Amino acid sequence: MRKFFYALLAISCTSHVLAQQLPTAFKSQEVSPGIYVLEGEDGFGGGNVGLLVGDDYVVLIDDAMYSTVGLLIDAATQLAGRPVDFVINTHVHGDHVGGNEFVADLGAIIVAHDNSRKRMIPDPQLNTGPGALPVLTFSDKVTFHINGDEAFVFHIKNAHTDGDAAILFRNANVIAAGDVMFNYLFPFIDLDSGGSVSGYIAGQQKLLAMANDETVIIPGHGPVASKADLETNLKVLIDAKTRVKVLVDKGLNADEIVAANPLALYHDDYNWGFITTERMTRTLIRSLTGK
Ligand SMILES: [Zn+2]
Numbered sequence: 001m002r003k004f005f006y007a008l009l010a011i012s013c014t015s016h017v018l019a020q021q022l023p024t025a026f027k028s029q030e031v032s033p034g035i036y037v038l039e040g041e042d043g044f045g046g047g048n049v050g051l052l053v054g055d056d057y058v059v060l061i062d063d064a065m066y067s068t069v070g071l072l073i074d075a076a077t078q079l080a081g082r083p084v085d086f087v088i089n090t091h092v093h094g095d096h097v098g099g100n101e102f103v104a105d106l107g108a109i110i111v112a113h114d115n116s117r118k119r120m121i122p123d124p125q126l127n128t129g130p131g132a133l134p135v136l137t138f139s140d141k142v143t144f145h146i147n148g149d150e151a152f153v154f155h156i157k158n159a160h161t162d163g164d165a166a167i168l169f170r171n172a173n174v175i176a177a178g179d180v181m182f183n184y185l186f187p188f189i190d191l192d193s194g195g196s197v198s199g200y201i202a203g204q205q206k207l208l209a210m211a212n213d214e215t216v217i218i219p220g221h222g223p224v225a226s227k228a229d230l231e232t233n234l235k236v237l238i239d240a241k242t243r244v245k246v247l248v249d250k251g252l253n254a255d256e257i258v259a260a261n262p263l264a265l266y267h268d269d270y271n272w273g274f275i276t277t278e279r280m281t282r283t284l285i286r287s288l289t290g291k
Contacts, residue, residue, distance in 0.1 A: 021043040021044060022040075022043045022044070022045070022067060022068060023040030023041050023042055023043035023044065023045040023068060023071060024041055024042045024043065024071075025040075025041045025042075025071055025074070025075065026038045026039065026040055026041065026045055026049075026064075026068075026071050026072050026074070026075035026076075027039060027040075027041045027075075028051070028075060028079060029224065031174060031216045031218065031224055032169070032172040032173070032174050032216060033172070034052060034053045034054050034147060034172075035050065035051070035052055035053075035169060035172055035174050035216075036050070036051040036053070036079060037049070037050060037051075037218050037224055038050075038051055038072060038075055038076065040064075040068060040071075045064050045065070045068040045071065045072065046062070046064035046065040046068055046072075046095040046096060046098065046099075047062055047064070047090075047093070047095050047096045047178075047179065047220045047221055048062075048218055048219060048220060048221060048222075049061060049062050049063065049064055049072060049076075050062070050167070050176045050218050051076050051079060051080070052146075052147060052149075052151065052169070053079055053080045053147075054146065054147025054148065054149075055147060055148075056146045056147050057085040057086060057144075057146045057147065058076070058080040058082060058083065058084045058085050058086075059084070059085065059086045059087070059088065059144065059146070059151065060076060060084050060086070060087045060088070060103065060108070061087075061088050061090060061167060061176045061178075061218070062087070062088070062089060062090055062096040062097065062178070063087050063089075063096075063097065063098070063099030063100060063102070063103050064095070064096075064098060064099050065094060065095050065098035065099065066094070066098035066099065066101075066102075066125075066128070067098070068098075068099070069098065069099025069102040069103065070102065072099060073099075073102070073103065073106065083106050083107055083108070084103055084106065084107075084108040085107075085108060085109065086108060086109050086110075086111060086144070087100065087103050087104075087108050087109070087110045087111065088111045088112070088151075088153055088165060088167060089110060089111065089112035089113075089116055089134060089165070090164060090165050090166065090167075090176070090177075090178025090179065090220065091113075091116055091160055091161045091163050091164050091165070091178055091179055092115075092116045092119040092120055092123075092126070092161055092163055092193060093161070093179070093190075094125060094126060096178070096179070096220070097112075097116070097120070097126060098125075098126070100126075100131065100132045100133070100134075101128050101129050101130070101131045101132035103131075104130075104131025104132065104135075105130075105131055109135055109136060110131070110133070110134040110135055110136070111134055111135075111136045111137070111138070111142070111153070112134035112136075112137055112163065112165065113137060113138060113139070113155050113163040113164065113165045114137045114138065114139050114163070115161070115162045115163030115194065116134065116137075116161070116163030116165070117133055117134045117137050117163075118163070119161070119162075119163060119193060120132070120133055120134075121133065138153065138155070138165075139155065140154070140155050141153060141154040141155065148171065149169050149170060149171040149172055150169070150170040150171065151167055151168075151169055151170075152167065152168040152169075152170060153165055153166075153167050154166060154167075154168070156180050156199070156203035156206060156207075157199055157202075157203070158194055158195060158196045158198075158199035159180045159189075159195060159196070159199040159200045159202070159203035159204075160178065160179040160180050160187070160188065160189060160190060160195050160200065160203075160220070161179075161190050161193040161194050161195050162193065162194025162195070163193075163194070164178055164179070164180055164203065165178060166178055166180060166203075166207060168210055172216075173212070173214055173215050173216065174215070174216045174217075174218065175207060175210060175211060175215060175216070175217045175218065176217075176218040177207055177217055177218065177219050177220060177230075178220045179220035179221065180200065180203045180204060180207065180220070181204065181207070181217065181219035181220060181222075181225065181230060181233065182219060182220060182221045182222055182233070182275075183217075183219040183221070183222030183223055183224075183225045183229055183233065184222055184223070184229070184232075184233065184269060184270065185221055185222050185270060185272045185275065186266075186270045186271065186272065186275040186276075186277070186279070186280040187200060187233075187237065187275065187280075188274060188275050189283055189287070191283065191286060191287060196287060197237075197241060197283070197284060197287040197288075198287070200237065201234065201237060201238060201241070204230060204233070204234040204237070205234070207230060208227065208230055208231065208234065211227040211230065212227065213226070213227060213228075215227050217229070217230055236266055236270065240262075240263050240266065240280065240281075240284060241284050241287075241288075243262035243263065244257060244262055244263075244281060244284040244285055244288060245284075245288055246262070247260055247262055248285060248288050248289060254282060254285045254286075254289075254291075257281060257285055258278055258281050258282065258285075261277070261281075262281065263277050263280060263281055264277070
């Protein structure tokens with residue numbers, strides 16, 4: 001059922017238009033005291049959303065889609081008891097930042113990496129009006145000192161896009177990975193927005209180095225994860241790249257490699273509507289050959 005809803009990501013991620021199957025509400029899971037993950041119920045609501053609630057401030061990590069942000073804010077306000085103060089955008093895609101204008105209008109300050117803001121400016125589906133663009137951007141890292149914790153926001157270079165931000169809550173030992181992690185789903189590596197396979201692998205290695213066995217990882221898509229889950233996903237990506245490279249090195253062209261189906265062993269567990277096994281294979285070919 002989950003994978004069915006993710007099929008709708010294809011629509012939102014590529015063209016940012018309304019998904020057909022919208023959620024009826026957002027459900028929450030408290031992964032650490034005061035830190036929640038929110039996701040659409042009975043429909044695709046956008047990427048996973050993080051919510052930090054505490055004495056000082058209310059912080060959202062991403063704000064779903066233009067079409068679902070109202071439901072998201074209903075759920076967030078119910079949990080927090082007051083409006084959102086900050087939104088941290090993990091990257092530029094419309095299923096993560098489509099709610100910016102709506103939340104800014106309620107008084108929130110939007111924070112993002114420099115490159116994410118740059119990519120939003122010329123996009124009429126993201127630069128929808130006053131407040132849609134982040135007002136505070138950073139190049140490498142920035143730390144929020146709030147609610148008795150440090151939220152360390154850092155850039156991951158050329159991974160899912162060229163503007164990825166992940167967040168480590170140091171005391172809570174929670175990492176919000178954005179789309180640098182798709183948990184048990186082939187990852188979307190957006191080569192046209194500055195993403196790269198090698199950067200994605202390096203990014204996941206960077207996240208792993210920050211994690212221990214108790215760390216809770218909030219992926220951009222898929223269920224809440226552990227360090228072991230991230231290790232498994234990373235191992236699959238590295239092996240998938242190696243399998244494709246063997247065929248590239250043999251001189252096979254893209255269609256011949258797809259026909260050989262080098263990722264067949266991962267199909268049942270990782271194929272999904274947006275990033276099919278074939279699309280993952282073609283992304284790896286393109287990243288290895290440049291075409
Ligand atoms: Zn994305």
